[in-house]
Amino acid sequence: MHIVAFGTYDVASHPRVAVLIEGLRACGAKVTEVNRPLGLDTAARVAILRQPWRLPLLVLRLLACWSGLALATVRRRRHRRPDAVLVGYLGHFDVHLARLLHPRATILLDHMVSAAGVATNRRLAGSDGLKLRLMKAIDALALRQADVVIVDTVEQQRALPEDVRRRSVVCPVGATAEWFDAGAKALERPTEAPLHAVFVGLFSPTHGAPVIADALDILAEDERIEVTMVGQGQQYEEARRLAAANPRVSWVDWVDAEELPDFVAGFDVSLGIFGTVPQARRVVPNKAFQGAAAGAVVVTSDTEPQRRMLEEAALLVSPGSAEELAAALIKLADDPSEAQRLREAAYEQALEHYTPEAVASPILERLG
Structure with a gap:
């Protein structure tokens, strides 16, 4: 089985496709990459939707990348x-070029997030707004080009149109081998005071960074808990303002x-997601899988997909509840032995179910 990983994806910003590529290779497929990163992350694309006069920037970059993709393909x-072409995450436009260049190959579209979902979550348009209708059209056209649509949770699969659902497959996000290697070494280190927690993300509404910040404000006097917040994005300034009273952030x-x-x-x-937008209730984020593979306790929101995938290997709190998040961190600081047990349980859960090979195997099963 020869598969081409194709598109303008960027594994540094969105590592999902790297997990799929690594997993397909581990399953025995030959995977070659034809990739020209667009250089615009989700936040930049959202900025273009908010300020349509920036649209020519997207078009020019996309055309420049596509010319390179076309030349490399020829x-x-x-x-x-190739037998199949895997169009990487955020490939709503790339999938059309993939179909044009590979008319006889099976086109696989990694459709973790819909354009309409992004527009709704980030409040870019009303329920009947022109922008939202445009995003829905972009989704529909992209899904029509794909022979197999890849999503990351059953909830995301249920959100697909019925005809698309029949040709879809669920592949959890997972983590690459580097994360498991780091986790194996990390578990040699015992959990000791103070408790160290980390959040890594783009501060989108799905992540719910203001909820984390409110929890940090509650914990402002607790010297046993130190938190590092990594990244920037839409809700970054609000989070910094809300957590300003905590000197251990x-x-x-x-x-x-x-x-x-x-x-x-x-x-x-490892802190997961705590937002209350619809998307937050349908996904299990990169950071949850990566944190588990890295040997950290995963603390995230209690949603159906996260409860199902993480099982007993995480501490789950109600979406949007800063009070429950603060209480969960206090519980771990109070009981380092329980924190150590959860670290080990998270790693074992990830090792059993969310390695690249385990994540990608449903794709090859679908391809036959």
Whole structure:
């Protein structure tokens, strides 16, 4: 089975496709990459939706990337045509080029987040707004081009149109091997006071960073808990304002992707998502899988997909509840032995179910 990983994806910002590629190779498929990163993350794309005069920037970048993708595809075609083409995450436009360049291949679209979902979560349009209708059209056109649609949870699968659902497959996000290597080393370190927790994200409404910040405000007098917040994004300034009274909060602009596994593995707790927007109730984020693989306690919101996938290997709190999040961190600080047990349980859960090979195997089963 020869699969081409294709598109303008960026594994540094969105590591999902890296997990799928690594997993497909572990399952025995030959995977080659034809990739020209667009250089615009989700926040930048949202900014374009908010300020449509920036749209020419997206078009120009996309055309420049597509010319490189087309040229690389023509060169590779001399050797062997692929059996399937995997269009990486945020590939709503790339999937059209993939279909054009590979008309006889099976097109796999990694559709973790819909464009309409992003527009709704970030309040870019009303329920009947022009922007929302445009996003729904972009989703529909992209899904129509794909032979197989990949989603990360059963809840995301249920949200697909019925005809698309029949040709979809669920592949959890998982984590790459580097995270498991970091976790194996991290578990040699016992959990000791003070408790160290980390959040890594783009501060989107799904992440619920203001909820974390409110919890940090509640914990302002607790010297046993130290928290590092990594990243920037839509709700960053609000989170900093809300947590300003806590002197044991550190703010880091970003950590390079190659350094992130060892960085997160240096903490006792990995904070997940706590938002209340619809998307937050349908997903299990990268940071939950990565934190578990890195040997950290995963503390995240109690939603159906997270409860099902993480089972007893996490501390779950009600979405949007700063009080419950603060109480969960206090509980771990009070009982380092329980924190250690949860760290080990999280790692074992990830090792059993969320390695790249385990994550990607349903794709090959679907391809037959």
